Amino acid sequence: MAEIGRDIAKAKAYLEIGNLVGIPTETVYGLAGNALDPDAVAKIFSVKNRPSFDPLILHTSDMSRIAQFVKEIPGPLQRLAKRFWPGPLTLLLPKKDIVPDLVTSGLDTVAVRIPDHPLTKELLGALDFPLAAPSANPFGYISPTQASHVNDQLGTKIPYILDGGSCQVGLESTIVGMEGDKVTVYRLGGLDISKIESEVGKVQVVAHSSSNPKSPGMLKSHYSPSKPFIIGDLDLLISEYSSKGESFAVLSFRRCFPQVSEHLQIQLSKAGDLAEAAKNLFAAMRTLDSRDVSLILSELMPEVGLGKAINDRLKRAAVPEEEKE
Ligand code: TXA
Ligand code: MG
Numbered sequence: 001m002a003e004i005g006r007d008i009a010k011a012k013a014y015l016e017i018g019n020l021v022g023i024p025t026e027t028v029y030g031l032a033g034n035a036l037d038p039d040a041v042a043k044i045f046s047v048k049n050r051p052s053f054d055p056l057i058l059h060t061s062d063m064s065r066i067a068q069f070v071k072e073i074p075g076p077l078q079r080l081a082k083r084f085w086p087g088p089l090t091l092l093l094p095k096k097d098i099v100p101d102l103v104t105s106g107l108d109t110v111a112v113r114i115p116d117h118p119l120t121k122e123l124l125g126a127l128d129f130p131l132a133a134p135s136a137n138p139f140g141y142i143s144p145t146q147a148s149h150v151n152d153q154l155g156t157k158i159p160y161i162l163d164g165g166s167c168q169v170g171l172e173s174t175i176v177g178m179e180g181d182k183v184t185v186y187r188l189g190g191l192d193i194s195k196i197e198s199e200v201g202k203v204q205v206v207a208h209s210s211s212n213p214k215s216p217g218m219l220k221s222h223y224s225p226s227k228p229f230i231i232g233d234l235d236l237l238i239s240e241y242s243s244k245g246e247s248f249a250v251l252s253f254r255r256c257f258p259q260v261s262e263h264l265q266i267q268l269s270k271a272g273d274l275a276e277a278a279k280n281l282f283a284a285m286r287t288l289d290s291r292d293v294s295l296i297l298s299e300l301m302p303e304v305g306l307g308k309a310i311n312d313r314l315k316r317a318a319v320p321e322e323e324k325e
């Protein structure tokens with residue numbers, strides 16, 4: 001298993017010799033390697049079992065470093081960067097040659113983000129290269145929001161995980177770029193679209209799928225637990241599956257279900273707070289996935305604010321095995 005600790009110098013030393021390290025961010029944990037070293041980047045793809053057509057996000061510590069990697073930052077995206085970085089926002093920008101093609105899967109844009117986590121900010125500041133870091137989960141599985149999640153799934157493949165506690169946002173970053181002069185959201189995430197719109201006006205949201213070349217990695221099957229995950233009206237689902245004699249666990253927004261054992265149900269936010277629900281989502285999915293039941297029943301969140309991004313993840317988790325891309 002990997003060593004888990006808070007030693008930034010140790011994480012730095014591993015990264016400098018081309019090794020991978022699990023790093024905390026405010027969104028989810030990342031599997032980080034030197035983004036300018038094609039061998040380290042290749043290791044990321046192999047450790048995650050990730051197809052090479054799915055590009056990575058480049059993480060850096062401040063705006064002044066970004067000009068090394070990108071040709072320009074269009075005006076509206078500059079405004080977003082100034083307002084929301086460090087934070088759960090990723091920008092798609094025209095890349096310079098210094099960024100290896102492996103990072104961008106051959107695309108001419110690179111995804112860039114300044115994450116907001118004290119340990120990782122300090123680590124990035126101490127390094128003289130940016131970090132490529134996808135979420136630190138095997139390809140297609142639920143993203144990790146605690147160091148132990150990373151260790152459970154990738155611990156035998158990496159030497160070190162920097163432990164920054166539980167991720168405060170809990171959903172991956174919102175990915176934004178330009179289509180012509182239109183600000184475009186390619187992945188719903190931890191930064192609510194209404195906040196983006198308050199800065200740059202109305203944006204377009206492009207539904208992502210593997211057939212969309214702008215976001216080749218956004219496959220339907222992302223975020224899946226290993227058990228069938230069924231979404232609907234929980235009262236109906238619970239009575240249907242009880243009468244079939246199936247064993248199940250229940251994931252709800254705020255309601256408790258007295259007919260289901262306490263150990264087999266999780267409320268994402270009893271107070272009905274979507275930010276709290278987002279923060280708890282992936283850990284709750286993991287916990288229920290580990291219970292001795294044959295399926296997980298869930299409901300959607302209210303389709304407002306972060307509820308939209310949470311629902312996006314729930315719907316992807318619910319794609320039946322045979323339809324997974
Ligand atoms: O919050 C996050 O964004 C986390 C933390 C670790 O920073 N990272 C993360 O990375 O979620 P990953 O690799 O799991 O998801 C990145 C997504 C992929 O779906 C990929 O397709 C998309 O970003 N992406 C990266 N570069 C792109 C590009 N040049 N054009 C379009 N999509 C891109
Ligand atoms: Mg991911």
